[in-house]
Amino acid sequence: MKLTILGCYAATPRTITNPTSQVLEIRNHMFLIDCGEGTQVQLRKNKLKFSKINHIFISHLHGDHFYGLVGLISTFMLLNRKTDLHVYAPKGIKEIVLLQLRYSNSFTGYNLYFHELTSKESEVVYEDEKVLVKTIPLKHRIYTNGFLFEEKIGDRKLNIDEVHKYNIETCYFQKIKNGKDITLDDGTVVPNSEITFDPIQPKSYAFCSDTMYDETIIPIIANCDVLYHETTFLESEAEKAKSTMHCTAKEAATIAQKATVKQLLLGHYSTRYATINLFQQEAETIFPNVLLADDGRVFEF
Amino acid sequence: MKLTILGCYAATPRTITNPTSQVLEIRNHMFLIDCGEGTQVQLRKNKLKFSKINHIFISHLHGDHFYGLVGLISTFMLLNRKTDLHVYAPKGIKEIVLLQLRYSNSFTGYNLYFHELTSKESEVVYEDEKVLVKTIPLKHRIYTNGFLFEEKIGDRKLNIDEVHKYNIETCYFQKIKNGKDITLDDGTVVPNSEITFDPIQPKSYAFCSDTMYDETIIPIIANCDVLYHETTFLESEAEKAKSTMHCTAKEAATIAQKATVKQLLLGHYSTRYATINLFQQEAETIFPNVLLADDGRVFEF
Numbered sequence: 001m002k003l004t005i006l007g008c009y010a011a012t013p014r015t016i017t018n019p020t021s022q023v024l025e026i027r028n029h030m031f032l033i034d035c036g037e038g039t040q041v042q043l044r045k046n047k048l049k050f051s052k053i054n055h056i057f058i059s060h061l062h063g064d065h066f067y068g069l070v071g072l073i074s075t076f077m078l079l080n081r082k083t084d085l086h087v088y089a090p091k092g093i094k095e096i097v098l099l100q101l102r103y104s105n106s107f108t109g110y111n112l113y114f115h116e117l118t119s120k121e122s123e124v125v126y127e128d129e130k131v132l133v134k135t136i137p138l139k140h141r142i143y144t145n146g147f148l149f150e151e152k153i154g155d156r157k158l159n160i161d162e163v164h165k166y167n168i169e170t171c172y173f174q175k176i177k178n179g180k181d182i183t184l185d186d187g188t189v190v191p192n193s194e195i196t197f198d199p200i201q202p203k204s205y206a207f208c209s210d211t212m213y214d215e216t217i218i219p220i221i222a223n224c225d226v227l228y229h230e231t232t233f234l235e236s237e238a239e240k241a242k243s244t245m246h247c248t249a250k251e252a253a254t255i256a257q258k259a260t261v262k263q264l265l266l267g268h269y270s271t272r273y274a275t276i277n278l279f280q281q282e283a284e285t286i287f288p289n290v291l292l293a294d295d296g297r298v299f300e301f
Numbered sequence: 302m303k304l305t306i307l308g309c310y311a312a313t314p315r316t317i318t319n320p321t322s323q324v325l326e327i328r329n330h331m332f333l334i335d336c337g338e339g340t341q342v343q344l345r346k347n348k349l350k351f352s353k354i355n356h357i358f359i360s361h362l363h364g365d366h367f368y369g370l371v372g373l374i375s376t377f378m379l380l381n382r383k384t385d386l387h388v389y390a391p392k393g394i395k396e397i398v399l400l401q402l403r404y405s406n407s408f409t410g411y412n413l414y415f416h417e418l419t420s421k422e423s424e425v426v427y428e429d430e431k432v433l434v435k436t437i438p439l440k441h442r443i444y445t446n447g448f449l450f451e452e453k454i455g456d457r458k459l460n461i462d463e464v465h466k467y468n469i470e471t472c473y474f475q476k477i478k479n480g481k482d483i484t485l486d487d488g489t490v491v492p493n494s495e496i497t498f499d500p501i502q503p504k505s506y507a508f509c510s511d512t513m514y515d516e517t518i519i520p521i522i523a524n525c526d527v528l529y530h531e532t533t534f535l536e537s538e539a540e541k542a543k544s545t546m547h548c549t550a551k552e553a554a555t556i557a558q559k560a561t562v563k564q565l566l567l568g569h570y571s572t573r574y575a576t577i578n579l580f581q582q583e584a585e586t587i588f589p590n591v592l593l594a595d596d597g598r599v600f601e602f
Binding site for chain 2: 063067074
């Protein structure tokens with residue numbers, strides 16, 4: 001599970017900070033999460049392969065989380081993309097994007113699917129044999145969702161030395177990976193545990209931005225490996241956090257602690273603070289494993 | 302007259318090139334012309350004072366000319382702007398911007414005026430005592446206008462040494478600047494030419510992008526000081542230029558020559574060419590005074 005932070009600052013883009021966008025690479029997928037203005041340039045700067053993005057998840061329709069989307073969609077058009085593109089975002093996104101394409105008399109040469117979200121309950125928005133994505137309803141000034149990305153338990157891994165020792169043919173491999181024992185021609189039963197290793201432990205990543213402090217998300221994100229949680233402010237600006245429906249670092253850490261997540265990744269910083277280390281210091285008074293997102297930073301979990 | 306090129310490349314933003322946007326500073330105005338994605342960051346990089354922009358001119362509704370507008374409007378909102386903002390753009394811009402503000406539940410704390418353009422004839426869209434702006438109807442794949450910015454002839458300049466010699470009081474100064482002679486208390490008439498200098502010669506700037514080769518613009522831009530004309534392609538790609546309704550450098554130079562402009566400024570380059578000098582070389586075979594726009598370049602005319 002590899003996470004590239006394209007932007008993690010609140011509000012508008014600046015010369016050295018970018019609005020929210022990140023890429024989660026997980027089991028051969030490249031998921032784009034939020035798409036503030038300038039995301040396509042950030043993708044290029046971070047040498048991420050545009051064409052591998054097939055699914056885009058947008059938390060909410062504040063500009064710093066989606067103003068780069070229509071540009072990215074247009075660029076895919078110019079690059080002659082043919083692969084389907086899926087956008088998961090609050091209701092309204094389709095109208096916004098299509099209106100702009102219509103006025104520019106442009107048509108995508110690829111299928112563009114909008115999955116508009118309206119539910120206030122957590123729901124599965126994407127699922128295949130390897131990964132499941134569900135929404136995390138958040139409380140912000142407008143309708144907002146976080147997203148929980150969960151790997152599924154994969155196949156057992158072949159212990160190839162043991163498999164060769166028994167001269168087992170390739171056609172049985174998938175059966176073995178699925179956990180089945182093997183009966184040899186002489187009737188000997190080889191137990192699965194002898195010829196396989198345990199599958200890789202599935203990982204999970206929860207993206208929660210923007211949101212006020214809200215304990216109702218805890219059952220959804222409980223025990224996840226990495227929680228990205230917004231912390232626009234420090235406790236010194238707790239009133240401001242409350243009135244704008246954002247969080248302080250302490251509040252983000254409290255959610256991490258109560259949800260017993262393994263690691264907390266902070267982001268969505270207001271640019272008013274001299275250093276983002278202040279967020280880490282404040283969060284660590286509550287929860288020990290705190291990481292700081294920053295533009296261009298890459299995390300491997 | 303000072304022109305800052307924020308971006309002058311065709312199509313989508315890249316790590317080192319930006320889509321169209323430029324700032325024209327003329328007689329105390331700061332006019333923004335086009336506003337591709339990333340314009341607000343380019344404004345910051347070029348240390349231009351955001352708050353002085355009160356008039357934004359958008360040529361057409363292709364993304365590389367306006368996708369940065371809604372972000373800029375939102376940033377003005379966050380910066381607590383109070384001054385009126387005027388946007389001159391093809392019909393549709395109001396619907397596009399307001400739709401996005403509506404979904405984000407945002408309201409500008411300043412008055413936002415949309416002057417939607419639909420005329421296929423040149424028309425005056427802005428005028429005050431110092432400057433006049435008129436449209437230059439262009440031929441492109443969708444409805445497009447260039448813009449002609451004309452300084453008006455200013456007041457005559459006071460020759461302050463002569464004025465003091467005659468002990469003329471301050472209250473007469475505006476009258477003198479307007480070209481009037483002065484009668485002294487003893488009945489002597491001081492001719493205006495003796496106490497003033499000629500006013501500064503008014504300058505004019507024509508912005509023409511995007512457009513195919515089109516001689517019908519010549520009467521509108523004739524004899525202007527600086528013509529910014531698009532040249533997406535070179536003559537080697539003349540067919541491509543024609544089919545996409547763009548121009549080659551040779552065509553841009555031909556327009557400059559036929560309109561007897563003083564200087565030709567090239568821009569809106571396709572990124573397929575190794576160096577933009579090729580555009581200058583090709584244009585100079587037709588017209589002598591060719592300048593190259595490039596991101597971050599500043600021109601004083």
